[in-house]
Amino acid sequence: xxxxxxxxxxxxxxxxxxxxxxxxxxxxxxxxxxxxxxxxxxxxxxxxxxxxxxxxxxxxxxxxxxxxxxxxxxxxxxxxxxxxxxxxxxxxxxxxxxxxxxxxxxxxxxxxxxxxxxxxxxxxxxxxxxxxxxxxxxxxxxxxxxxxxxxxxxxxxxxx
Amino acid sequence: xxxxxxxxxxxxxxxxxxxxxxxxxxxxxxxxxxxxxxxxxxxxxxxxxxxxxxxxxxxxxxxxxxxxxxxxxxxxxxxxxxxxxxxxxxxxxxxxxxxxxxxxxxxxxxxxxxxxxxxxxxxxxxxxxxxxxxxxxxxxxxxxxxxxxxxxxxxxxxxxxxxxxxxxxxxxxxxxxxxxxxxxxxxxxxxxxxxxxxxxxxxxxxxxxxxxxxxxxxxxxxxxxxxxxxxxxxxxxxxxxxxxxxxxxxxxxxxxxxxxxxxxxxxxxxxxxxxxxxxxxxxxxxxxxxxxx
Numbered sequence: 001x002x003x004x005x006x007x008x009x010x011x012x013x014x015x016x017x018x019x020x021x022x023x024x025x026x027x028x029x030x031x032x033x034x035x036x037x038x039x040x041x042x043x044x045x046x047x048x049x050x051x052x053x054x055x056x057x058x059x060x061x062x063x064x065x066x067x068x069x070x071x072x073x074x075x076x077x078x079x080x081x082x083x084x085x086x087x088x089x090x091x092x093x094x095x096x097x098x099x100x101x102x103x104x105x106x107x108x109x110x111x112x113x114x115x116x117x118x119x120x121x122x123x124x125x126x127x128x129x130x131x132x133x134x135x136x137x138x139x140x141x142x143x144x145x146x147x148x149x150x151x152x153x154x155x156x157x158x159x160x
Numbered sequence: 161x162x163x164x165x166x167x168x169x170x171x172x173x174x175x176x177x178x179x180x181x182x183x184x185x186x187x188x189x190x191x192x193x194x195x196x197x198x199x200x201x202x203x204x205x206x207x208x209x210x211x212x213x214x215x216x217x218x219x220x221x222x223x224x225x226x227x228x229x230x231x232x233x234x235x236x237x238x239x240x241x242x243x244x245x246x247x248x249x250x251x252x253x254x255x256x257x258x259x260x261x262x263x264x265x266x267x268x269x270x271x272x273x274x275x276x277x278x279x280x281x282x283x284x285x286x287x288x289x290x291x292x293x294x295x296x297x298x299x300x301x302x303x304x305x306x307x308x309x310x311x312x313x314x315x316x317x318x319x320x321x322x323x324x325x326x327x328x329x330x331x332x333x334x335x336x337x338x339x340x341x342x343x344x345x346x347x348x349x350x351x352x353x354x355x356x357x358x359x360x361x362x363x364x365x366x367x368x369x370x371x372x373x374x375x376x377x378x379x380x381x382x383x384x385x386x387x388x389x390x391x392x393x394x395x396x397x398x399x400x401x402x403x404x405x406x407x408x409x410x411x412x413x414x415x416x417x418x419x420x421x422x423x424x425x426x427x428x429x430x431x432x433x434x435x436x437x438x439x440x441x442x443x444x445x446x447x448x449x450x451x452x453x
Contacts, residue, residue, distance in 0.1 A: 034223070034227050036220070036223045036224040036226075036227045037220070038220065038221060038224050038316070038317040038320075038394050038398075039217065039220055039221075039316070039317070040220055041219075041220050041223045041224070044223055056375075056378060057375060057378070067373055068234070068371050068373065069372060070231060070372050070373070071375075071380075072378070072380055072383055095387075096228075096384060096387060098230065098231045098372075100230055100231065100234050101234060101371055104230070106227035106228075106230050106231070107227070108224060108227050108228050108387075108391070110317055
């Protein structure tokens with residue numbers, strides 16, 4: 001608690017100094033992250049240092065004062081460097097990341113779990129199942145299987 | 161149930177002179193009220209245990225939808241102005257009754273909105289049997305789609321995804337989509353609320369969208385619009401579920417209290433009648449005995 005307080009006052013001082021230096025830059029120098037799932041809130045306006053997200057056009061890192069962006073996420077790992085240096089990782093199946101003007105990052109995903117919580121065997125069996133269905137004559141089944149394969153392949157790459 | 165009540169009332173009127181029958185009537189009445197109290201009390205307990213989970217779902221869903229909508233408030237998104245306006249109202253409640261005015265209030269809000277939009281095309285999607293039945297009476301021509309089976313359990317995102325998928329399968333383009341749900345205000349009150357959902361065109365034409373970097377070629381607005389529709393439905397379902405459970409708890413609490421009042425009233429009446437019957441019998445016996453002397 002004490003540490004948090006000193007950190008906060010420290011960051012506030014940095015802010016005021018920065019504001020004095022660059023009067024036209026109104027945006028704060030901290031990145032606020034909200035990572036929300038429908039059934040769980042993982043981060044709510046928490047101050048973080050850096051967030052790496054798996055965008056549909058490639059992975060990219062977000063620091064404070066990032067240009068506002070709307071990006072669709074592909075299955076992959078969201079890597080969060082907290083202000084105390086701790087790194088947290090969450091595998092997301094998809095969603096959206098939006099950086100708002102003023103260094104606020106909102107990530108909405110449907111599911112997010114830590115990479116350590118996956119079982120390699122069940123990924124393998126489900127992947128085999130999905131790959132069988134990809135060439136199904138039923139278009140809906142094939143499309144569903146293609147999405148499954150995409151998610152599971154991404155999962156296989158990160159699960160240990 | 162009402163017919164049974166009037167039946168027994170008629171019977172007790174004709175049998176007023178015979179005290180035994182009235183006594184038995186009161187006894188059966190008392191028993192049935194006691195049974196009703198047991199049922200309402202159980203329903204109240206069930207609702208109370210569900211309320212915790214529903215409340216948590218509502219809280220996380222609110223954070224989720226707030227994050228989802230942030231981009232629209234910054235981009236100042238509004239429904240596009242079109243000559244031929246078409247509206248879609250998604251009205252959400254559930255299948256089960258006995259929860260106060262939850263269903264009628266949301267149906268009333270939808271009716272008012274339909275009246276406001278007079279002259280434009282209005283399509284209605286009803287989620288839940290109760291609200292479907294209510295809207296079917298007055299706006300059956302506007303009803304395009306209805307769902308049931310919602311509200312048995314805490315809503316999940318896949319419920320919302322399935323509903324939004326069916327709505328997209330209608331293949332119609334609407335200039336304005338609104339979601340109606342009961343917003344949980346406090347544990348004793350709720351408020352019918354509407355939330356706008358924007359389509360891809362509205363997102364693309366948002367006045368302040370230029371400040372965002374956004375990949376138009378990858379159909380980001382379309383994907384975002386579909387995603388937001390499912391999110392808005394999910395948030396509405398979660399909030400509506402919490403409001404419904406809490407309203408049901410209150411309704412059942414009141415019903416149990418009323419039943420308790422009736423039980424004490426009827427117990428007194430029962431005892432009085434019983435005493436009156438005994439006194440009458442004693443009078444009969446004593447009069448009979450004294451006439452023999």
